[in-house]
Structure formats: C-alpha cells, structure tokens
Amino acid sequence: MGRGAKRAVSAQQRQQQYDVDAEWSPADLKLLKDLKRAEAQLPEDAPRALLSIRLSVLTDETTSPVRQELDLRILARDMGVRVIGVASDLNVSATKVPPWKRKQLGDWLNNRAPEFDVLLFWKLDRFVRRLSDLSTMIDWCLKYGKNLVSKNDAIDLTTVVGKVMITLIGGIAEIEAANTSTRVTSLWDYAKTQAEWLVGKPPYGYKTVVDENGRTVLAIDETAYKVLHWSRRRASKISASRQVRIIKRAGVPGSEGLTTSTHLRRLRNPALMGYRVEEDRSGVGRKSKLILGKDGKPIKVAEAVFTEDEFAQLGRDLDRWGKNQPARQEGGATKFLGVFVCEDCDTNITVQVTTTKGVQYKYMRCSGCKGGGAGVNDPDGVNAALVRDVLKVLGDEPVLVREYAKGAEALKRKNQLEESVSYYMKGLEPGGRFARTSFTQEQAEETLNQLIDELATIDPESTKDRWVNAANGKTFREHWEAGGMEAMAADLLRVGVTCKVTRTKIPGQRQPAVHLKLRIPKDYRDRLVIKEDDFASKL
Structure with missing residues (x-):
C-alpha cells in the first residue's frame, strides 16, 4: 500500500472513531464512498437508520467492525434508508452489557431516539445475547415507533415473520425468566441443606478446595484466620475502627477497601463457627443468621475458625464498644449527602452521631479538614436553612417531564x-x-x-419525532412537599446543585458561625426536567 493510501486509511479510521484498531483497505474506502454517493440521492424524507456495531474481542475469526458497517450500509441502501449515525461499541460483552448500557448505543437509545427511525445490526449475537434483552428492545421499539432489523436474522418489526418473532420471543423470554428464577431458588434451597459447598462466595475466613473425593468444600484461609484471631484478642482493648487502620497499615492482602462496618460484619458472622448461614433481611443493615437442618441444629459445613465460646466472648467485647454508639438510622443521618460541601477542603460534609452519658450528639464535619473542621452541632437547623434557600430560588419552577412526541x-x-x-x-x-x-x-x-x-x-x-417538555401542573415546591427532603436531595444531586458551607470559629463559643452559599448550574432548568428511564427496572 502506498504512502497516500495509508494516510487515507488512517484518516478514515479516525473518522469512524472505533474503540479498537480497525483497518480500512482502499477497496473498503471506495465502497464506502460509493454507498455514501448513493445515499445522497435519497429523498429528503427518507427513513433514517442507526447502525449498531459490537464486538467482544477483535480477532482474525471475528467479523470486523469495518465489514459490519459496510454490510449494514449496503442493507440500508437496499432498504432505501439514510444512515445518520454509527453506534460502535467494541470490546463490549453483549451478555454482560445490554444495549441501553453501552457507551455509544446507550446514548442514542436514552437521549437521541427522535433522530432515527430504524436500528440496523449485523447479527443477533452482535446485538444481544439474552432473550430478555431482545424482548426489552422490542418493547422499546414498539413504544417509540422504531423498527429493528437484523441483516442475518429474520427480525424486522414491519414484516409478518418479524411480528411472529415478537410473539415467540416474548413468550420464550417470559418462560426463560420464570424457569431461571425457579432454578436459582431451587439451587439455593438445596445448597443450604448440604455440607458440600455447591454455590456462592465463601464467608471471610474460608476458601474453597477440592477434597479427596472430588467434592468442593470449605477450608480455612490461613491469612484470614490470623487476622480474625488477632482482632478477637484485641477486641476488648481497641475499637473496630482502630483495628481496621492497623490491618491496612500492615498491608494485609485484600484490606485496601476495608471499612469498619465490613470488619464488624465479618467478626459477627456465625459462619466463623463452621456453620451454614444466610442473610437476615428482617432488620436494618446486613447480618447473617444460622440455617438449621431437619434436626433443628445448625448445619456444619467446615472446620471452625472460632469456638462457640470464643465467638460469644468476641460478641460481648464488640457490644461494649457499641454501647457508646446510637442505633443505625435507616437512610442514614446525612440528609443532603453530596450537596453540602466544605468551602475550605471541597469535600462532602456528613453528619456524625455519637452518644455520651446517654445523650446523643450530632455534628456536621468534613473529611478533608483536620479533625473534620469545626463541628456544627445543629445539622437540622442547617438542613432547614438549605431547604429555605432552595425553595426561594427553585421552589416556583414548574415540574417539567420529558415526553416523546411523534x-x-x-x-x-x-x-x-x-x-x-x-x-x-x-x-x-x-x-x-x-x-x-x-x-x-x-x-x-x-x-x-x-x-x-x-x-x-x-x-x-x-x-x-422529538422530545418535548410537558408541565405536570405542579411546582417543585409542591413536588418536594410531597416527597420530603429525600426527594429534594435526589433532585439537587441530579441537577448538580451544591451548597458551600463556611464554618467560622467564634471566640469563646464551641458552635461556629455557619454561612451557606448555594451554587446552581446555569443550565439548571434543562437539568431539572424529569426524564423517564425506560430501562430503569432492567438489569
């Protein structure tokens, strides 16, 4: 290939903006030019096509993105539709990432739907690998009046065969979902009663091994064993939070993201006595409880890390530390997490709750200033001041909902x-x-x-076809009065509103002076528009 041809290929590659290297040969470029010339002859009101191109891994055996695009452009020419965009998502697994969550195709589906009429893809497995995902996309296309066409499969929502396929796929997807749920539930119910480790992640302190009979069983993880027993011995002397800091400083493998709550959950897990457990969903927070066998006794699945006496004493030691802390509040103590930001260190301000001599105290502190900065012991008053400021500026804005207009x-x-x-x-x-x-x-x-x-x-x-913003008859004041501070906090985060908090010490007083400065993006009206997420309930 000559130098000039190489320059042309490189320029074309940049134009396509593929995520991986994809070589365009001179013949490919000539064909692309011819197809675009034919496309220019289409009438102005010709249907518009979006091309979806996907590969998990680019190898010699796969159909290259260049080949996929050219084949789809030929299909578009034969259908008499104009190509208005190429959604290229390469190095993306169709099994793990559905169409609406892919970087390029997801943007078209969620934000640019009015710009195209038909979605073309090369082959079904290049588009989706799960029937439930295909069923979701079919429902989305029918809702917005889009066609879905595959070059190498009998999928076309405008044909009789395509409509039959919709019925079949919808039924199969429903059966598949029901069967999957039944199989998973049955497997877990069966696994809970077995001494053999059939499924699931081992609890901290254990690892899976294959025994002499070829069965997968639990064995003690020596590193985790040492950490757990060190924590047990120190539990009466140092708090769990300090234990976490020491474990991290020691460079224990896997401790980089360890938190106090995770460490406590590990220490209180009855699985450390070698028993089968399951998550207890009856209260607030994540806890584990024992599973009893048919004889009413816990099911033994492994050698114990702690004896029952050691586990009981550890629980009592941890309880003594916990008596100085209030019960965990569902939803957390910080109402406007992510909205309140420290003016000095630019980190989030949170509410820390402690109990001393039976009296509960709440302090607003940041994570960047030394000691959390000057503590504000009236978070409810600060929250109320923020609510007043927000209502004053945004309360009378009408609630607009984005709707699809055909x-x-x-x-x-x-x-x-x-x-x-x-x-x-x-x-x-x-x-x-x-x-x-x-x-x-x-x-x-x-x-x-x-x-x-x-x-x-x-x-x-x-x-x-276009997006229009329709008023629902309410103002944001009314919307927030109905939804409370949680609804306001969610909207402020969505819009990008922050509140800079300045704390100034006052001589002779513990409580600092607090000044709030609301920061609202210039395009806040566009951001306030509520956009329905068609795929919110999909995995």
Whole structure:
C-alpha cells in the first residue's frame, strides 16, 4: 500500500472513531464512498437508520467492525434508508452489557431516539445475547415507533415473520425468566441443606478446595484466620475502627477497601463457627443468621475458625464498644449527602452521631479538614436553612417531564394542506377551473386563504419525532412537599446543585458561625426536567 493510501486509511479510521484498531483497505474506502454517493440521492424524507456495531474481542475469526458497517450500509441502501449515525461499541460483552448500557448505543437509545427511525445490526449475537434483552428492545421499539432489523436474522418489526418473532420471543423470554428464577431458588434451597459447598462466595475466613473425593468444600484461609484471631484478642482493648487502620497499615492482602462496618460484619458472622448461614433481611443493615437442618441444629459445613465460646466472648467485647454508639438510622443521618460541601477542603460534609452519658450528639464535619473542621452541632437547623434557600430560588419552577412526541400526524396534515393549496392555486390560474366565473374564483380564493392560514400554524418541528417538555401542573415546591427532603436531595444531586458551607470559629463559643452559599448550574432548568428511564427496572 502506498504512502497516500495509508494516510487515507488512517484518516478514515479516525473518522469512524472505533474503540479498537480497525483497518480500512482502499477497496473498503471506495465502497464506502460509493454507498455514501448513493445515499445522497435519497429523498429528503427518507427513513433514517442507526447502525449498531459490537464486538467482544477483535480477532482474525471475528467479523470486523469495518465489514459490519459496510454490510449494514449496503442493507440500508437496499432498504432505501439514510444512515445518520454509527453506534460502535467494541470490546463490549453483549451478555454482560445490554444495549441501553453501552457507551455509544446507550446514548442514542436514552437521549437521541427522535433522530432515527430504524436500528440496523449485523447479527443477533452482535446485538444481544439474552432473550430478555431482545424482548426489552422490542418493547422499546414498539413504544417509540422504531423498527429493528437484523441483516442475518429474520427480525424486522414491519414484516409478518418479524411480528411472529415478537410473539415467540416474548413468550420464550417470559418462560426463560420464570424457569431461571425457579432454578436459582431451587439451587439455593438445596445448597443450604448440604455440607458440600455447591454455590456462592465463601464467608471471610474460608476458601474453597477440592477434597479427596472430588467434592468442593470449605477450608480455612490461613491469612484470614490470623487476622480474625488477632482482632478477637484485641477486641476488648481497641475499637473496630482502630483495628481496621492497623490491618491496612500492615498491608494485609485484600484490606485496601476495608471499612469498619465490613470488619464488624465479618467478626459477627456465625459462619466463623463452621456453620451454614444466610442473610437476615428482617432488620436494618446486613447480618447473617444460622440455617438449621431437619434436626433443628445448625448445619456444619467446615472446620471452625472460632469456638462457640470464643465467638460469644468476641460478641460481648464488640457490644461494649457499641454501647457508646446510637442505633443505625435507616437512610442514614446525612440528609443532603453530596450537596453540602466544605468551602475550605471541597469535600462532602456528613453528619456524625455519637452518644455520651446517654445523650446523643450530632455534628456536621468534613473529611478533608483536620479533625473534620469545626463541628456544627445543629445539622437540622442547617438542613432547614438549605431547604429555605432552595425553595426561594427553585421552589416556583414548574415540574417539567420529558415526553416523546411523534410527528406523523402533523406531517400527514401538513402534506394534505400543501396538496390542497397546490390544487387551488393551479385552479385559480388563467384558464383554470376556478377562474371561469367570479363566484367560483371568490370561493376558491377564500378556501385557499383558509388553507394557507392553517398551514402557517403548523410548526415545522411538530412534523418530526422529538422530545418535548410537558408541565405536570405542579411546582417543585409542591413536588418536594410531597416527597420530603429525600426527594429534594435526589433532585439537587441530579441537577448538580451544591451548597458551600463556611464554618467560622467564634471566640469563646464551641458552635461556629455557619454561612451557606448555594451554587446552581446555569443550565439548571434543562437539568431539572424529569426524564423517564425506560430501562430503569432492567438489569
């Protein structure tokens, strides 16, 4: 290949913006040019196509993204549709990442739906690998009036075969979901009663090994064993939070992200006595409880890390430390986490709760300043001040919801009016059917003026599929009064609103002076618009 050809290939690669190297040969570039030339001949109102290209790994055995794009452009030409975009998601697993969560295709599906009419993909396994994902995409296409076409599979929502496929796929997906749920539940129920370790992640302190009979069983992890017994011996002398700091400083493998709550959960897990456990969902927080066998006794699955006496004493030691702490509050003590930001260190301000001599204290502190900065012991008052400021600035803004508006009806009426106008204008020309008498001419001119007036009222944008913001009749003040501080906090985070908190020490007083400064993005009105997530409930 000559130097000039190489430059052309490189430029084309940059234009396609593939995530991995994809070589365009001179023949590929010539074909692409020919296809674009043919596309330029399409009428202005030709349907618009989005090409979806995906590969998990680019190898010699896979169909390259270049080949996929060219094949899909040929399909678009044969269908008479104009290619308006290429969603290229390479090095992406279709099993793990559904279409709506992929970087490029997801942006088109969630934000740019009005820009295309048909979604083309090369083959079903290049688009999705799970029937439930395909069923979700079919539902989405039917909702927004899009077509879904595969080059190498009988999937086309405008054909009879395609519609039959929808019914079949929907039924199969429903059966698959029900069967999967039944199989998983049955497997877990069976596994809970077995001494052999059939499924699941081993509890901290153990690892899985294969015994002499070829069965997978639990064995003690020596490193975790040493950490757990060190923690047990120190539990009466040092707090769990200090234990975590020491464990991290010691460089224990896997301790980089260890937190106090995780460490306590590990120490209180009855699985450390070698018993089978399951998660207790009856209260707040994550806890484990013993599973009893048919004889009413705990099911033994491994050698014990702690004896029952050691485990009981450890629990009592941990309880003594915990008596100085309040019960965990569901939802947390910090109402506006991520909204309150320290002016000095630019880190989040949180509410820390402690109990001393039976009295509960709450302090607002940051994580960047020394000692958390000057503690503010009136978080409820600060929250109330923020609420007042937000309501003053944003409370009267109307709640707008993004809705999908189809332009088919307006376009149909616009075309009818244009045809009627042309008909009457031609009839009013000298020698035309309406120019023969003064009466017919006056009637035709009156009708023509009415048609022109109606045509002028049609907004050209209304003839296109588009997003529109519709008011739901409420203000954000009313919206937040119904949803409370949690709803306000969620909206402020979504919009990107922050509140800078300045704490100034006052001589002779413990409580610092607090100054709040609300920071609202310039495009806050656009960000306030509530956008329905079509895929929110999908995994």
